[in-house]
Amino acid sequence: EAGVAQSPRYKIIEKRQSVAFWCNPISGHATLYWYQQILGQGPKLLIQFQNNGVVDDSQLPKDRFSAERLKGVDSTLKIQPAKLEDSAVYLCASSVGSEGYTFGSGTRLTVV
């Protein structure tokens, strides 16, 4: 079974620029999550999709972050404009129900 694919692996941008991350979940996994992990902390949920609908985006900074999951498969997370404090690893995960998430390897974003 293929894992959760994320790209790019690394990204360096200047503050106020925009950036987008892509995630392809495991086939058949209806639920998809984006997490932000700042160095030294645990992952923090940004948004949860069920198929192509948003279940929870309460912790997504909507003034600068947006996410979509067209056709209930792939998802993109965008930041525009980026701030220094957005430097983090962005993790995508997918699941069937709540019993075991599969995570991608993440995208490490550095904002300078």
Place this chain on the structure above:
Amino acid sequence: SQQGEEDPQALSIQEGENATMNCSYKTSINNLQWYRQNSGRGLVHLILIRSNEREKHSGRLRVTLDTSKKSSSLLITASRAADTASYFCAPSGAGSYQLTFGKGTKLSVIP
């Protein structure tokens, strides 16, 4: 969703020793999951224990759950340098697919 709190925050042991890390949570759960994260990588699901189970084994991993104390422990026996990683617990309540993670326990296994 609720967050588990791992303890200790950091643990350093010699290769071959056992490592024990603990997790506490606040409200009733359906299951509790443990994940491992190697530096710079995504989290990997290790083991899930349901609320009606008290102990579960998987290879060198042993997980216990005490719902009366709202706590769980993860024991890694005969540790190896490759076990060096951060370990997170994630309690999951009824009707929620969402997992919330604490700061984890950072385990260092010294060869």
